[in-house]
Amino acid sequence: MPELYFLLSLLLLGAATGLFAGLFGIGGGGIMVPILTLLFMAQGFPEQHLVHLALGTSMAAIVPTALASVRAHHARGAVLWPVVIKIAPGILCGTFAATFLASYLSAKPLALFFSCFMAFVALQLMIDRKPQAARQLPGAVSLSAVGVGIGSISALVAIGGGTLTVPFLTWCNVRLQTAIGTSAAVGFPIALAGATGYLVNGWSVDNLPVHTLGFIYWPAVIAMALMSFITAPVGARLAHRLPVALLKKLFALLLIGLSLQMLYSLFV
Template sequence: MENILGFVALLAGASACAGVLAGMLGVGGGIVLVPVLHFIFDHAGVSPDIAMHMAVGTSLTTIVPTSIVSARSHHGRGAVDFPLLKSFAPFIIMGVAVGSFLADSLRGQVLSLIFGTVALLVAIRLAVVRQETVAANRDGAVLKAISGFLIGCVSALMGIGGGTFSVAVLSKLGYGIHRAVGTSAAIGLLIALPGSIGFMITGWSVEGLPPYSVGYVNFLAVLCVIPATMLATPLGVRIAHRMADEKLRITFALILGAMAIRMLVTSF
């Protein structure tokens, strides 16, 4: 019972932080949850071969309701660009499908290394590159196709909602940070829903799964995480809309960099 209570308490605290970040930064919270879930599964005796897969799949499942709450909150403030979202959607979904099935063939340490490396690179870019001037033409059809596919694929491999990348891409296209954050919250749903289904399918017959798991998704963890993230997400949205663009961008970079370094250490 002590272990179960500790498991629930740790997840609840981490989930509340993840929910605030989900609303504040337009991410699904996975950037916080994946390292925490990996730590918990690893110390609960789950095989190192699948602990990271469990963390990624479970994280994607928890992002589904969180991204809905975050997107609705941002939409209420006029920060979700639906025509832009529609143009990205097909490429993102294709990327998620590829990433979900590719993850099954990779070792857990490789997934950890991918998570840490990519997240650190994005954090460095956000910290040193100022937001570009708004472009007169934001169509960028080829850029949207390529970046949408990559956002979906890499986000599925990392177990995140895609805000880590989509905010940077939308800024590159000339969108202001608040609109980029709001739209990326909606992109999170396009990644999390098919991604979580993919991880359930690929892990369906894997041996050594912890109790209450369907494939690489542990529903005991999901039930602990979702209430806390959903309650905390609107607070993050309010914080984001009270912050100046530059301050929000630097905050995003610092938090992302810290999580990236943590996962790189874990992978070695």
């Protein structure tokens, strides 16, 4: 792929990522990982490290995206900061630990896990089960344990945690727009711990592309972050204007499309 097209693709990907991050409270890894895998493949990056590079690069790019998104949601009073503080320690531990597992798995099992996970979450959103009216958020210890699970899965599929955090919070009767804003805040420690883990685990790997540090390809991180920082606030505004039912359906369709794209890029 010519360098100009590669750069334009990264800029467009960053713009789309920021928009969806603000709109759905996701870090954007669900969008970036399959498309980055395809772009890196077209650039001739080493096949055995395609998904690892996509995962690490995605996690690094989520850091500024999450910051832009959470600022916009916080301005609308849609972030439950006590929940973020209680769930963050578990998320940091789970995310960092899971990057070590992901670094030893080959590309195809990671892609299969990613696709199945996304399809499962999409199905749950389509079914749209209503939580019991009396269900409440758990205490600090339970929230931290939930954080370990969210962080671990997030590191394996390089997501900001929104695909798990948003359904969990709405299951606990948190208003959808507030769940999206809180998820955006939770995505920041996930991205920070995940990016650090992929940086450490790829540090001594040979035959990686130039401008790569660990499993992070920095030109892609910079290009995507520039655009996502602009578009994330736009997505946040839309999240507070669109009806809840439409938001859920759009989110589910997005996840289904991403899981199919990942499978196609590595298995066809």
